[in-house]
Amino acid sequence: MNQTVNVQELNERIRNESSFVDMINMEMDKVIVGQKHLVESLLVGLLSDGHVLLEGVPGLAKTLAISTLSGIVDARFNRIQFTPDLLPADLLGTMIYSQQKEQFMVKKGPIFTNFVLADEINRSPAKVQSALLEAMQERQITIGEETFKLDQPFLVLATQNPIEQEGTYPLPEAQVDRFMLKVVIDYPQLEEEKLIVRQNLAKEFPTANQVVQPDDIIRARGVVKEVYIDEKIERYILDIVFATRYPQHYGLDHFQGMINYGGSPRASINLALAAKAYAFIKRRGYVIPEDVRAVCHDVLRHRIGLSYEAEAENVTSEDIVTQILNAIEVP
Amino acid sequence: MVKRGTLGSVIFLMFLLAFIGQLRGQPYSVRATVDTNRIQIGDQIHLDYTVNQPETARVAFPSMEQRFSQDIELIRAYPRDTLESKSSGMIRVRQRLLITSFDSGAVEIPSMAFKYRHQQGVDSIVSPPVSLFVETVRVDTTRSIFGIKGPLGAPLSFAELLPYLLAALALAGLIWAGIYLWKRRKKHQPAAETPSKPDEPAHVYAFRELDRLKEQRLWQNGQVKLYYTRLTEILRTYLWMRYDIKTLERTTDEILLSLQNSELNDQQAYDQLSTILKTADLVKFARMEPAPGENESHLESAYAFVRATRYVEQAGGQETEGDQPENGENVNVKSEQQTQ
Structure with a gap:
């Protein structure tokens, strides 16, 4: 069996470079019971340099998963609890006057770290959300007249609660699009929850070891971008994204009045990138349709604007993505 | 005068009478x-x-x-x-x-x-x-004679208009209900238009298309990717016709998983199909180029898979799958359309 040299070499490289993924998974399993999809999504975000929005009811180990991941990667981690009275300066930092030096000095905010957990991001007003999302996009912050590059890897993991909508500031569509993935976390299975209870009642709570350096992540990001994606897969990705915009062209006429706007070109880019990262996690040097389908819901669910008609019919973006995947021919 | x-x-007389009456x-x-x-x-x-x-x-x-x-x-x-x-x-x-x-x-x-x-x-x-x-009405004879005036238009009252308004409202309601029902019916149509199945037995379709693929000599002309794309298309369509599984919109893993839950109980045939689909994925998505012998053997495996899983009905009405005697005196190949 002869293989094209590039893909063979790439496969070999990926097998070497992605070995740390198994170690991360192993360490995560020590602390996080179940929630495989959450852990995979965090890795996809980490490896494709994309930020992740987590949605789930309280108590599903969102914060624990993120803090464990930062501990495994030997990266700095800050948690910011978003509240209605939070100010952009509380997040980014500000200029303070030093009486000793008789000059203004920069006091950096908690965003200057590797992993930021923006807890309950929708509890803060728009100006704070904008400050964070701008930093996510630009990966640099300007305080006074000075601009600071953020450390790499820089990953924002924001959480929001699907219940208790009173007194919240929902993220505008344009800003939610900055998140590469929106991961919806569900309750654990019965057996998993039994283990969780036992684990929490034990004398010592397990801790994860630091097994990866930030440089490994940065290097892996470069390899992820090299993962081979065939033209057929590209076409498949574009068909999926275009079906969110023009469902009638894909035999999904009944969605025509239900979608106000579909996925942007950023959705296509992120879907391809996330599929590559997923292939990397699965230790493959090429993308297959399974990779696209595995990340499709997380990439697209927050990028489809539903009309009032869809809401009246109880149709969710989740349903739309599922039906699109069931309607488009796999290459 | x-x-x-x-x-x-x-x-004067009236005045007098009234006056006299009052006096009296x-x-x-x-x-x-x-x-x-x-x-x-x-x-x-x-x-x-x-x-x-x-x-x-x-x-x-x-x-x-x-x-x-x-x-x-x-x-x-x-x-x-x-x-x-x-x-x-x-x-x-x-x-x-x-x-x-x-x-x-x-x-x-x-x-x-x-x-x-x-x-x-x-x-x-x-x-x-x-x-x-x-x-009488005075006629001005110095002026010319005018034509007869038309009837004066009487102003319309609400009571006169009410029946027409109600009829218009009822008509509008009927039109709205018609449009609503039409849209609702349209909305509940199947998600995607499923291509109609060929009106022939699945294995007849598969054998004919495999023969055609063989004649096209694609991999021999360097079109390996197209060869495997076509080969998997034929097999996926065959599976759709044979087992009624939506294989065209599913990935290799999903197809294999679906077959595990279907009536396919020939492990050897299952393994043959798995090898073909997985190799095809590597060719299609990972630029793999199998050796010529492998290309040939995958086509033979495809023939073998169809032979092993084709739908046949025995003379007694008992259905079975797979190879049957070639003379076929007591074997009747039944159309899948009749069974589904």
Whole structure:
């Protein structure tokens, strides 16, 4: 069996470079019971340099998963609890006057770290959300007249609660699009929850070891971008994204009045990138349709604007993505 | 000149009678008045008969319809109205009539007798006659003759419009309901238009297409990717026709998982299919180029898979799958369309 040299070499490289993924998974399993999809999504975000929005009811180990991941990667981690009275300066930092030096000095905010957990991001007003999302996009912050590059890897993991909508500031569509993935976390299975209870009642709570350096992540990001994606897969990705915009062209006429706007070109880019990262996690040097389908819901669910008609019919973006995947021919 | 003199005499007489009545102090009296004594032909005026009577007495009014002359037309008789009188113990009863006349010249509203009962018997009081002069429309002969005027448009009332409004609303409601039902029906149509299955047995389709693929000699001409794309298309369509699994919209893993839950129970055939699909994925998505022998063997495996899983029905009606005797005397290949 002869293989094209590039893909063979790439496969070999990926097998070497992605070995740390198994170690991360192993360490995560020590602390996080179940929630495989959450852990995979965090890795996809980490490896494709994309930020992740987590949605789930309280108590599903969102914060624990993120803090464990930062501990495994030997990266700095800050948690910011978003509240209605939070100010952009509380997040980014500000200029303070030093009486000793008789000059203004920069006091950096908690965003200057590797992993930021923006807890309950929708509890803060728009100006704070904008400050964070701008930093996510630009990966640099300007305080006074000075601009600071953020450390790499820089990953924002924001959480929001699907219940208790009173007194919240929902993220505008344009800003939610900055998140590469929106991961919806569900309750654990019965057996998993039994283990969780036992684990929490034990004398010592397990801790994860630091097994990866930030440089490994940065290097892996470069390899992820090299993962081979065939033209057929590209076409498949574009068909999926275009079906969110023009469902009638894909035999999904009944969605025509239900979608106000579909996925942007950023959705296509992120879907391809996330599929590559997923292939990397699965230790493959090429993308297959399974990779696209595995990340499709997380990439697209927050990028489809539903009309009032869809809401009246109880149709969710989740349903739309599922039906699109069931309607488009796999290459 | 003569008419004016007569009218003057009548008015004088009426005045005299009324004056004499008052002088005599009679408790009963009647008065007839009109809005005007000079009208244009067809004009409508009010004629009032006012009877002055004791509060307790009853006065019978004459039947008005029969009493008028041919010159006067009664249009409407209003209900009687009781009014207070200036004298104590007396009331005034008024009968108002709407009258008109279509004869020009002087006409007279005749006297009317109003009867009442008293201790000695029945007596009556008589209303004075009223003169009326009906004028014709003056024609200006100096001007040219005009055409006949059309009928005047009467203003439409809401009551007249109401039936039409209700009919329009009902029609609009029916149209809206029709559109709503049509849209609803359209909405509940299947998600995607499923291509119709070929009207032939699945294995007949698969063998024919595999033969065609073999004849095309794609991999021999360097079109390996196209060769495997076509090979998997044939197999996926065969599986869709044979097991009714939506293979065209599923990935390799999903297809294999679906087959595990289907009626396919030939492990060797399953493994053959798995190898073909997974190799095809590598060729299609990972630029793999199998050796020529492998290309040939995958095509043979595809033939073998179809042979092993084709639908056959035995003579006794018992269904089975896979290879059967070639002479086929007691084997009947059944169309999948009949079974689904």
